[in-house]
Amino acid sequence: MNMSRSKRIEEIAVALTEQLSVAETTGELDALKKMHEIFSDMTYYKNNPEDLRTIEVPGDKWGRKSLMALMRGKKSDNKKTVVMIGHIDTVGISDYGSLKDYANKPYELTEKFKEIDLPEEVKKDLESGEYLFGRGLFDMKTGDAIIMSIMEEISQDIENFSGNLIFCAVCDEEANSAGMLSCVPELVKIQENEGLEFTALLDTDYMTSEYEGDENKYVYIGTVGKIMPSFYIVGKETHVGESFKGIDPNQISASIINRINLNVEYCDTVEGEVSLPPITLKSKDLKPEYSCQIAKTACLYFNYATQSSTPDEVMVKMKKAAKDSFQYTVDSLNNQYEAYCKMASRDYKKLPWEARSFSYEELYSMVKLEMGQELETKLNEYINELIEKEEFDTRDKTMKIVEFVHSLWSDRNPAVIVYFTPPYYPHVYVEGKTEKEINLLNAVADAVEKTKTDYKVVYKKFFPYISDLSYGSAPKDPVIISGIKNNMPGFGKTYDLPLEDMQKLDLPVLDIGSFGKDAHKFTERIEKKYSFEVAPELVERTIMNLLK
Numbered sequence: 308m309n310m311s312r313s314k315r316i317e318e319i320a321v322a323l324t325e326q327l328s329v330a331e332t333t334g335e336l337d338a339l340k341k342m343h344e345i346f347s348d349m350t351y352y353k354n355n356p357e358d359l360r361t362i363e364v365p366g367d368k369w370g371r372k373s374l375m376a377l378m379r380g381k382k383s384d385n386k387k388t389v390v391m392i393g394h395i396d397t398v399g400i401s402d403y404g405s406l407k408d409y410a411n412k413p414y415e416l417t418e419k420f421k422e423i424d425l426p427e428e429v430k431k432d433l434e435s436g437e438y439l440f441g442r443g444l445f446d447m448k449t450g451d452a453i454i455m456s457i458m459e460e461i462s463q464d465i466e467n468f469s470g471n472l473i474f475c476a477v478c479d480e481e482a483n484s485a486g487m488l489s490c491v492p493e494l495v496k497i498q499e500n501e502g503l504e505f506t507a508l509l510d511t512d513y514m515t516s517e518y519e520g521d522e523n524k525y526v527y528i529g530t531v532g533k534i535m536p537s538f539y540i541v542g543k544e545t546h547v548g549e550s551f552k553g554i555d556p557n558q559i560s561a562s563i564i565n566r567i568n569l570n571v572e573y574c575d576t577v578e579g580e581v582s583l584p585p586i587t588l589k590s591k592d593l594k595p596e597y598s599c600q601i602a603k604t605a606c607l608y609f610n611y612a613t614q615s616s617t618p619d620e621v622m623v624k625m626k627k628a629a630k631d632s633f634q635y636t637v638d639s640l641n642n643q644y645e646a647y648c649k650m651a652s653r654d655y656k657k658l659p660w661e662a663r664s665f666s667y668e669e670l671y672s673m674v675k676l677e678m679g680q681e682l683e684t685k686l687n688e689y690i691n692e693l694i695e696k697e698e699f700d701t702r703d704k705t706m707k708i709v710e711f712v713h714s715l716w717s718d719r720n721p722a723v724i725v726y727f728t729p730p731y732y733p734h735v736y737v738e739g740k741t742e743k744e745i746n747l748l749n750a751v752a753d754a755v756e757k758t759k760t761d762y763k764v765v766y767k768k769f770f771p772y773i774s775d776l777s778y779g780s781a782p783k784d785p786v787i788i789s790g791i792k793n794n795m796p797g798f799g800k801t802y803d804l805p806l807e808d809m810q811k812l813d814l815p816v817l818d819i820g821s822f823g824k825d826a827h828k829f830t831e832r833i834e835k836k837y838s839f840e841v842a843p844e845l846v847e848r849t850i851m852n853l854l855k
């Protein structure tokens with residue numbers, strides 16, 4: 308193991324952690340500045356300052372930027388290039404409570420922890436001396452430091468380096484990926500203008516145990532994706548005194564939740580790896596006030612992880628789930644109503660509800676049939692007003708657009724409109740079919756094999772955490788793309804993705820991270836030996852293999 312490198316990684320990781328860089332604060336710029344300083348000191352950037360650039364996030368409230376460091380080997384005209392990413396932002400620090408002031412001071416924080424009561428496992432790790440604590444140290448400044456120290460070393464001997472590296476240190480990963488999304492078009496430009504041949508997109512974000520007692524250390528090739536199927540539910544309002552005369556959108560909503568939530572029918576299984584089933588992220592009715600009238604509309608959306616399902620496939624499944632759940636609600640209402648009529652000695656007449664579900668795209672076409680071109684004009688006006696409204700976030704805005712289009716429809720009967728709420732993160736499956744994919748799989752297999760260590764290093768498919776890796780490519784099939792665009796109301800206006808540029812990048816992706824525990828918790832910590840010694844060797848070997 309390269310001990311001077313280990314020390315250097317620790318030094319950089321701690322220096323970056325000391326620059327508190329909570330997402331959506333100007334702290335992100337402080338971390339970027341520190342990083343810029345370190346790069347500027349490297350021999351390569353002293354000689355080639357134009358290869359170190361900042362990429363602005365257009366129109367950003369905090370003026371945030373990402374850093375793009377290109378390093379061209381001088382040994383040969385090898386156009387092969389490994390693209391690497393790492394994020395510079397972290398989650399907030401309120402979870403540290405009274406230790407908040409130490410959250411970004413790894414050595415002091417680790418000392419302070421010795422004075423307080425901690426969960427058993429944390430205490431054990433603390434006492435072992437093998438762990439270092441700090442906000443962002445694990446997620447993911449150690450990962451950034453690994454890439455930076457490798458580049459620093461290469462920089463000293465650039466004459467003997469064949470191939471090229473690009474490192475994008477991106478902001479806003481923990482929030483809206485604005486950093487990565489602004490870097491994607493720049494990467495496409497560099498690739499085209501300089502005739503570079505991008506081989507893979509490598510992230511060094513964190514890695515942890517997958518289950519209790521899991522001793523494996525993972526390298527992931529490919530990544531899970533995420534989509535958010537959403538339901539705008541139109542019931543029929545009624546006074547609570549005549550409750551059987553209406554249909555409660557909350558009841559339909561509950562039925563949809565029961566049908567979809569954690570239902571393993573919606574897991575994707577690929578090469579024996581299983582994605583997590585969907586779970587709700589929001590469920591509410593849209594009645595603003597208290598009154599004795601039941602709600603007219605409700606909405607809910609799910610987090611839906613993907614490894615193979617495409618947006619159009621998810622839409623088909625969700626539309627069916629909505630219709631089935633709606634039918635289930637109608638059936639149980641009829642049963643209750645019949646029993647009620649018997650109890651109250653009244654005549655029972657079947658309730659009039661018809662279970663219906665439509666995609667947003669279908670709703671749009673039906674309204675367009677009634678209104679023609681006027682729909683687009685009105686909708687554009689509405690969206691332009693909506694964009695200005697700060698009280699709604701991107702997700703609310705998407706729902707408001709569905710609500711608006713539905714309000715223009717002459718059909719007032721109960722229905723469920725299925726659509727997608729942003730963000731969308733495509734999964735990347737590295738199947739081993741293309742030359743690029745085969746090269747990546749071989750590069751990693753060789754790196755894992757040659758890295759001698761007592762840790763059990765295992766490589767598998769699908770980095771399990773949602774990350775910027777998803778933006779390294781996009782589905783090519785126009786059906787999949789239109790399935791997203793036409794069912795994500797406001798796409799291109801209230802929310803956007805550089806889908807065409809992502810398609811142009813078309814990179815197989817991987818993650819080789821530092822190892823630690825409790826990301827996004829105040830007990831966030833790295834295990835030093837693996838993170839400073841083993842992970843860097845795996846990263847370096849993989850890079851070198853990819854550039855061969």
Ligand SMILES: [Zn+2]
Nearest residue numbers: 446447512513
């Ligand atoms: Zn991360």
